[in-house]
Amino acid sequence: MIMRPGQQLLLPANPVFIWGSLLLALLMNMIPLGRVAWTPDLLALVLVFWGVHQPLRVGIGAAFAFGLAMDVHQAALLGQHALAYTALSYLAITMHRRLLWFTVPSQAVQVLPLFVAAHAIELAIRMMAGGIFPGVSLLLAPVIESLLWPVVSIVLLAPQRRAPDPDENRPL
């Protein structure tokens, strides 16, 4: 296994944790905070994260299903989030071998175009379907999402960074 110098060897990911984190992100997306265009899409962020780190477990089909759930919850056009998440997941899978060679801050810069693309897909579809232009604050959403990338990297990789042999000195 070829790895970046200085990269920590991680424990195997727990599937329960992966799907639990995805469900939690869906739940946090569902908290009704009003109609704010720049709300970061946490579900998209977590989907890209697992698409990069565990491409065999979280694939395009799961992204599509979560997208449908978001569409129905937001009463948006059916298939709008599904298409955006499908594209997002595909892009994450294509770049997953390259991305993990970089440090976390430069990973955040490299995932920014993905989130921009996802929001651009949604905007283009809705403008074609005759929606209201939500304002330029929509541009903030992908920036916030990629700023949250380091946070998500720390939180979601924490269980895999535990000690392989816990003892009294290292209980976790």
Add this chain to the structure above:
Amino acid sequence: MPLGTLDRSPPPFFKQGPSALSKLMVFSAIALFLMVADTRFRISQPVRAVVATVLYPLQWIAMRPVLALRFGTGYFESLSSAQATEEAARRKLAAQSLRANQVEELTLENDRLRKLLQLRDRINTPATAAEVLYDTADPYTRRVIIDKGLAHGIEPGSPVIDESGVLGQVTRVYPLVSEVTLITDREQAIPVLNARTGARSVAFGDPTSKDGPLELRFMAANADVQSGDLLTTSGVDGVYPPGLPVARVLKIERRPDSAFAHIGCAPQALVEGARHVMILAKSGERMPPRPHPEDTAPPLRKVPK
């Protein structure tokens, strides 16, 4: 190093399933099909209903923090502001009591006069109370979700009002909740009547406009409209009962280059923050039957001889 430190199961070399690109193609095609089905053919309601029912427990959980916050702020609200609210409510009640007491008498008088003139009886509309759960997060539309659905007998197309005016119309009904499109949505239009002049027109939602979120379209540039005019529902559509307040004219712009005036209105209902709403039954069923449409086939052209 103990076992389980590394992922011991090797990744499959040959059985990798379809490639990511083919999966992308398939799922994009399904998504595009769903979009077309949703906008053009309106056949996606069963899919939505199933997903909405599965999501309902999650939505219920996601509502809890917001409800707790609402309850908390209500609980810790200072006594003086509560007293001020009560005082304002009492003053409003006193102002309305005179008219409210006259209503019975006026209704009776109206009934008798209508009988005398052999007019059709006024239509009474049954109503269901509901609470707004949340504004939809979709920034491209203006919709809210209310806590009554198919299980409570809500029908799509029913008008929704709050205490001060028309709020919108039920557009989708799920088993336990329903979706209301506000009158300020871009695809929503409501037939109105100018209460001062009696002129009928149609108000369209125009949420990004600076002159007010409703626009009165197709009014002639010299039409008699003044800022401050109250617009009420006209009832000609058979959906909204007549006489409900809709909006007040805010700004009139008469442009020399256009045959129509640009009229911006402010909705009377609290479109941004309504909590308690009433869902009225559609008045269409209790309306007299529509006249039979004339034969619209083009007349046969006489063959010139």
